[in-house]
Amino acid sequence: MLLDLAEDVRRAPLAPAAQIRARGRTRARRRTTLAATGLTLVAAGAGTAALRLAGDQPPPASSPPPAAAPADPCAGLDLSLPADPGDIRVRVLDGAATAGLDQSVVRDLRERRFTQAIAAGEAAGRTDEVAILRYGPEAVGDAVVLRAMLRNQAVLQFDPERDGVVELVVGDGFRRLATATETNQALVEAGKPTPPPECR
Secondary structure, three states: OHHHHHHHHHHOOOOOHHHHHHHHHHHHHHHHHHHHHHHHHHHHHHHHHHHHHHHHOOOOOOOOOOOOOOOOOOOOOOOOOOOOHHHOEEEEEEEOOOOOHHHHHHHHHHHOOOOEEEEEEEEOOOOOOOEEEEEOHHHHHHHHHHHHHOOOOOEEEEOOOOOOOEEEEEEOOOOOOOOHHHHHHHHHHHOOOOOOHHHO
């Protein structure tokens, strides 16, 4: 049997060495191509999985739209002095320990031709000041005149949201309104109305 096998091996045709090398190269190319294809498929699968995961998450928050520019608090600023005290609208509140002081001040203002002066009929927070004047852009000149009526001793509080009505809070430091002469002197001392600090 071994003799038969040895005889078969001798008779087997041998392929030339070039053919064997070519077959080896072809097989190597196939293996390289298969490996590259496998790696490509793995990379594509990983990319698809990453995209799916990203798709499950909410999109990244974009920056909010820019906020609208705040309205100019000094728009409509009126620095003119009123021609007549009757043009000034004033609402008087009681900020003192003395009950009914707001009514008394309104009466005195009306005697001085502040015909639009009204008592709010409500108490403000108590203050030790002579008075507090709260005013808006339309009433800068009005507040200057009212402050002169208080001998320039009132605290000025500008509120850009306030309309043309000046709010006068009469405090514990209040004694009386100024005379006509004292008011004129206070107006000269105060000078022309200027924009409030918030508008400079």
